[in-house]
Amino acid sequence: xxLATVVVVAWQHELRPTKRQDAVSTTSPRPExxxxxxxxxxxxxSLWQIHREVTPSAVAMSFAGIVYETANxxxxxxxxxxxxxxxxxxxxxxxxxxxxxxxxxxxxxxQYVDALVLYRKASQEMLxxxxxxxxxHLNDAHDMSVQASQDLLRVxxxxxxxxxxxx
Amino acid sequence: xxxxxxxxxxxxxxxxxxxVLVLLGGTVAQAQAPVCSxxxxxxxxxxxxxxxxxxxxxAFVPGSNSPSNNIPTVDLPxxxxxxxxxxxxxxxxxxxxxxxxxxxxxxxxxxPIAEQLKVLGFNAADVTKAVIGHAHWxxxxxxxxxxxAVLYVQKQELAAIEWALNYPEKHIRAINSDxxxxxxxxxxxxxxxxxEEVYGKxxxxxxxxxxxxxxxxxxxxxxxxxxxxxxxxxLLEVPTSIGKLVFGxxxxxxYEAIRDWMVANVQQTDSVQQFLAYERCYxxxxxxxxxxAAHEPLSYTDKYPLTKNSWVALNGGRMAExxxxxxxxxxxx
Numbered sequence: 001x002x003l004a005t006v007v008v009v010a011w012q013h014e015l016r017p018t019k020r021q022d023a024v025s026t027t028s029p030r031p032e033x034x035x036x037x038x039x040x041x042x043x044x045x046s047l048w049q050i051h052r053e054v055t056p057s058a059v060a061m062s063f064a065g066i067v068y069e070t071a072n073x074x075x076x077x078x079x080x081x082x083x084x085x086x087x088x089x090x091x092x093x094x095x096x097x098x099x100x101x102x103x104x105x106x107x108x109x110x111q112y113v114d115a116l117v118l119y120r121k122a123s124q125e126m127l128x129x130x131x132x133x134x135x136x137h138l139n140d141a142h143d144m145s146v147q148a149s150q151d152l153l154r155v156x157x158x159x160x161x162x163x164x165x166x167x
Numbered sequence: 168x169x170x171x172x173x174x175x176x177x178x179x180x181x182x183x184x185x186x187v188l189v190l191l192g193g194t195v196a197q198a199q200a201p202v203c204s205x206x207x208x209x210x211x212x213x214x215x216x217x218x219x220x221x222x223x224x225x226a227f228v229p230g231s232n233s234p235s236n237n238i239p240t241v242d243l244p245x246x247x248x249x250x251x252x253x254x255x256x257x258x259x260x261x262x263x264x265x266x267x268x269x270x271x272x273x274x275x276x277x278x279p280i281a282e283q284l285k286v287l288g289f290n291a292a293d294v295t296k297a298v299i300g301h302a303h304w305x306x307x308x309x310x311x312x313x314x315x316a317v318l319y320v321q322k323q324e325l326a327a328i329e330w331a332l333n334y335p336e337k338h339i340r341a342i343n344s345d346x347x348x349x350x351x352x353x354x355x356x357x358x359x360x361x362x363e364e365v366y367g368k369x370x371x372x373x374x375x376x377x378x379x380x381x382x383x384x385x386x387x388x389x390x391x392x393x394x395x396x397x398x399x400x401x402l403l404e405v406p407t408s409i410g411k412l413v414f415g416x417x418x419x420x421x422y423e424a425i426r427d428w429m430v431a432n433v434q435q436t437d438s439v440q441q442f443l444a445y446e447r448c449y450x451x452x453x454x455x456x457x458x459x460a461a462h463e464p465l466s467y468t469d470k471y472p473l474t475k476n477s478w479v480a481l482n483g484g485r486m487a488e489x490x491x492x493x494x495x496x497x498x499x500x
Contacts, residue, residue, distance in 0.1 A: 055342035058359035060332045062366040066325060069369045070376050142367055146311075149360035162273070163343045166213040166243060166462070167303035167356035167417070167434055 036159070039102045044159040046099050047112065050092055051152075051160075054116065057088045058149060061123055065138060079130040086123035092116055108158050111151045118148035201385045202406045203252035205489040206287055206498065207459065207474055209467070210247050210262025211277035211305075212484070215240040221462070222421060224429045241464040244485070245305050247280070248414045248459060249287060250405055251495070252384045256289060257296040258316065259403050259414040260461065263308035263361075278481035280309045286480050287498045296383060300416020300461065301397040302328070302365055303356040303434070310364040318368040319389060322378045324399025325365075327435070328357050351434050353398075377401065390451075392418045394437035395444035402444065404451055407490035411452045412473075414459040418444040422463040422471050426455045432462060459489075 036044060064081035068074065093116055101109040125141035128134070156163050218238050219226025228236040248259035258280075265277040281291035297316040299307045302324050310318060331353035334340045341352050342359070349355035368374040375381075381389045386406040393399060395418035403414040418441060419425055420432035425445045430438045448458040456473055460466070467477035467485040477487040478499055488499045 052337075052341060052343065055359055056332055056340050056354065059328070059342055059354070059357060059362045062359070062362040063325075063329045063332060065366050066362075066369055067329065070322075070325070070374075138370060142363065142370055146360065146363050146367070149358075149363055153358075153360060160343075163349075164304055164356065164358055165349070166216060166245075166274075167305050167432075 037102070037104070040105055043099060043102055043105055043109075047096075047109075047159065050095055051112075051156075053088065054092065054119070054152070057085050058119055058145065058152075061085050061119070061126065061141075061145060065126065065142075075130045075133070079127060082123055082127050082130070086120065086127060089116060089120035089123055093120065105158070108155050112155045115148040115151035115155070118144045118151070122148065200406065201252060202408050202492045203250050203257075203384075203387065203490070204492045204495040205251075205405060205407055205412060206249040207466070207487040207489055208247050208249060208283045208287070208480070209276065209484040209486065210245040210260075210280065210283075211265065211274045212245065213243040213274050213462075215273065216243050222424055222429055222431045223433070243462040243464060244466045245274075246459070246461050246463075246466060247283075248403070248405075249284070249289070250387070250403075251289075251492070252387055252405075255295045255384045255387075256293050257298060257384070257387065257403075258294055258313070259298050259459075260300050260306045260416050261297055261309045261313065263305045264312070276482050276484040278484050279312070281312050282481055283484070283486070286486065298383070298389060298401070298403050298414075300402070300414065300418065301400045302361065303397065303417070304358040304361040305356075306416055306461070307361050307365060310368055316368075316373070318365065318374040319377055319381070319383060319401075320365060320374065321391060321393075321399030321401050322376045323391070323393055324397060324401075325376065327398030328354055328362070353435055356434060390447060392440065392444040392447065394435070394440040396420070396432065396441065397435045400444070402447065408492060409490045410457055412457045412459055412489070413448040413451050415444060415448065416461045419448065419458050419460045420462045422455070422458065422460040422465060422473075425458045425460065 061082065064078055064085065068078040096113055096116055122141040122144040125137045125144065129137035217227065218241050221241060221243065225235055225238065227239040231237050245262055247262050250257040250259060262280055284291055291313050292315055294313045294316040296319060297310060297313055298319040302320060332340050338352055340354060341349055342354050342357060343349045377389055379391050383389060388404040390402040390404060392402050392415070396416065400416065400418045402418060405412045405414065417432050417434070424431035425448065428442065428445065430436070430441055449455060452458065459473065463471055465471040466474045467487055469475045473489060474487040476489070476499065477485050480486045488497060491497060
């Protein structure tokens, strides 16, 4: 009986006529990003030298937390992993502020500065956790990192469209 | 009838009864074996990707009449599996979250995962498990929009990213190595926001770090496919009314590649391991038709039959109803 029911249901499902709806492309043309001026290109190239180290440092900060949670709960090891990351973010800030920023990109630059400050604060929050064990530090640090990473993407949208390819 | 004859008849009756019971038992067991309902949703579509960048053996050759080499570009869907098994609602891959960085990827037709699930009659909060085939940005996003989902990620995937980040040579540890995109280096494609989403799940105690094979629901099995796309790629075997399916994320980037034994979407990929992952699907499902590809350009058309029962949903993104468990209603409009 059960088998018969299954057969009937399967037959109804598989063999009943279905209305085919072919894929319809609704692609709408989107405006291409504005080409950067020579001055803006120069700024983007200078910022990239910092940015290419910011992204692995941001991911390294997440991974310090991931390893702590999944491997060993070793606060000293977490501290050892975070210290160079916090140092990097601290050192990168003055480098960033020294860049010559075209007026047209002042908002973009501010976003990047804000992101870097957030990453530095996040790393300090995580380091605070290694001192007092209060998990709220980790949650706060995570929220800051997420916001910083979103800002990084907003900047990337203007300066380096295409930095992440289909994977 | 002699005593021997009666004995023989009795024996024959017992054997016959036993055979019938075994057959019936097998049938009932088969009928009761849990099967899942499966849909496929297009998270977004990468537009006009050079075919050769996706499948080297299909690279466009100007003037060629060969069907293998006369297509210059392809549009690649980013497919997400929606799998309902009893009270479990499982996603295989979670797409990516478009904010205000759309142009970066040359993509189109993106829609939020929560809205896409609503089209199928589900809530994002109902998702119980999110299995990511790997942790690249376009497959492991939107995790924070699935508040109750437990993330399943391979230990090997995480270990390989950490290894790359700690490598002293800057190109090896690069996330985005040069303006214009990174070059398939070991950590390429693991953008900070995506890794924070993964970390967020772990931080909340909503993650399982899988070490190899694991059954996560009756008959629903994670299979490791290490280096078939990334260091810790993983497949998902799913029992359905049309047979077993195997989801492959980017280890199975292309259905045609699995059918024709070609590599596809080579990133942190060992081509031998990718072929072995294809073979795993052939062995589990009995062929290539039930291998679920993440970026097959023919998805949602007759040319990829598994996905042909399709329709256009939000923002031009497509969906397909692949298999229904007994009693499960169709969600196709």
